[in-house]
Amino acid sequence: MDLLEEYRRATFFFESGDPLGAAKLLEPIVEAEPRNTAVRQLLARAYFNSAQLGRAEAHLRALVAHDPSDHYAHHVLGRTLERDGRFREALPHLRLAAAMKHHSDYQDALHRVEQWLGKAEDSQ
Template identity: 70%
Template structure:
């Protein structure tokens, strides 16, 4: 299997609005290249977009193990936890992402939304 070609196909599926199809193509690539952050991030996004939230969480936590300074992984992990109804746990990651990039409106909006929901309490 040509991993680069499969990654390109997965990207096309994702961009065409088929995150489930993209995930199916990306899973064997991540298995073959577990330290490839770009592939793992796209897989996490595909899982998130297709509401496979537990799988998205697993991939995002793996990304943060590879690179704890990945602000986007912190943000999407926070959003993933929020969608799972785990707002207090989500707040921690959303605050980290917003602190790393205070000018990012998406990060700030997500943090404020979850702070309002939790009264500012984070786990």
């Protein structure tokens, strides 16, 4: 199997709106090259986009453990936890991402979770 060609095919599937197809192509590549962060990140995003949040979380936690300064991995991990309704767990990752890099998506996600948590605390 030509891993580079499979990665290119997976990227095409992902960008064409088929995250499940992309994930199927990426899984054996990650198995063959577990330290390849680009492949692992795309697989995590494919899982996120196909609502396989537990799988996305596992790969994103591996990325963050490998490189704690990876702002994008923190952001997507925070978004994954947010999407799973785990707002308190999402908040530190979203804060880190927003502190490491000024990006409107990062700020929006952080504000959304902070607002949700503020509303949840107000109702208690």
